Amino acid sequence: MKETWIAADDTLVLWGIIIIVASISIVLEQRFKWASRISGAIIALVIAIILSNTGIIPTESSVYDAVWSVIVPLAIPLLLFQINLKKLFRESGRLLLIFLISSIGTVAGTTIAFFMLKDHIPMLDKMAAMFSASYIGGGVNFAAMAAKFETPGELVSASVVADNLTMAVLFVVLIIIPTMNFFRKRYKTPHIDEVESRAGKNENLAKSYWKPKSISLLDIALAVGLAFTIVLVAKKLSEYFDKVIPSGDNVSFFWNLANGLFGDMYLMLTTLTFLALLLFPHFFERLQGSQEIGTYLIHIFFVVIGIPASIPLILQEAPLLFVFAVTIVIVNVTISLVFGKLLRFDLEEIMLAINANAGGPTTAAALAIAKGWQNLVGPILIVGTFGYIIGNYVGTVMGLWLGSFL
Template structure:
């Protein structure tokens, strides 16, 4: 097996690379080209190139730390504002549309799974795509962890296929308002939100506010407690692969019962974004270019079929 410039046991060097790649991704989001690609893709590309040039190893204990600790910690951090009552109250008809879309995504995944063979890990990839299209990139990490899929090449190919399909998908969606007969059926509603902002962008006006060290510490403490209790309960119940699920349920319950308290801890979301970006750096580092190129086209068709249905 060929060695890399940085060997798997050089922990500090690898952490330096992962955090630098995450930082480059966040920086790229502030540029026109980076905003189109998304910070997550830029981060993956950085470590993907470094790994395939044999500068960093494709596997290392450091990557295991990210999977085992940073990913579970990031999930509750990103759900501090998941107040179910507020979501139901404010979503209105949008929630119904979301439910219909979720059902359609599930049906599309089932059809795509049986029509397009993805190999032994196919069911895991199908679950990840389905969860991602229903709940976004946070679900990508959570589902990958819960299904035990840690193959960086497959995950990188999945991210690449997903981004390409979603680009085409949004081009179609954005072109729909230009169709005259559709404008007559659906009245125009202008959104005041910036549709070009990245899902993992932390450079909005609120993010520029000075972060409180106390709130950073509090956010990490609450999330770590949620992980400790969640994984402990899962183990006690014999649900060894369900730790992430239990943690998610716990933090959503807390966000719903104590919405005004958790929603004020704005540092949580920012830390969660950072941890997720490091997770994407690990995905890129673990990827093999030959497998990504071979599997990516199949996953592109798979993802496209899900969205088409």
């Protein structure tokens, strides 16, 4: 790994930088209209890209792993505590359909990108399996396809670099599209309208949305304590079911489905949180502060998303793989927007479906949170997790089929 000004094992300084960048992004979003329009999430992500690409901070560190393994799981129940369950179940069915349409966009994009570049990138069938599985599911599907098709390590590393930069660019695009009049005029935007209804269009929407409220020390203790309890129980339960429920190529679709449903920590986390909301609705209605704490944690997550997007590494190691990944994403976005328009989906639903395909349910939930679309956070977590289940099947089929053309 390239030497940087701050070492990868300088954990206190790296934590400090991540927290400071997240805080700055929120302050700018709340103080300035221009920052509110592009969102604190983009500001956090862009600052992180600058820091990592100028050699100030490393692109890999155990600190970033801790954000994925601790901060993200903790943020999810904190944000779900404020969800309206009636709206959640009503919205999930619609999101599943646009998610599946977006998945078709991934398959089409992978196919087009493969035939464009198959004579220029070695073993592109293996890359196609990895990217198609990942851009429907997530990193776990990427790793599974890399192992299944025995992809050489150097190609896997180059693919990861290309994927990181592509995802960083895509997140920026998905956050900006809902602010553009071209799309606002052509698609329904009920969730954006709801956010704007809390303030005049010329006011700072972020500042208006996050108005001060009464939060006690007891609220903070209950919110954080309960969130950690749910995370720990979800982790242990999902690990148990992952061990006892068989999965893999040698077992039936039913068992793989069951393992994907019960053995996935994020789905278990969501399920347990919903169960708590159903059992104790009045308690969570009165609980203050969970949304604010969870949103702050998500801004930390956006900082970490931007850090691995190493532009020099792309230019040195994987320029054509970056083109391959970008082509898949462009086709996905195009198909999702076209069919989303034809089937009268909301613009917010389309953006989250694309994000859930390319970046997984956690990043899609982060987008919903960053934009203030609170009632879509739970549904996209549920729907996005479905991609983990089908991703390996799609990746396997794509790898075997496209491999016949080499």
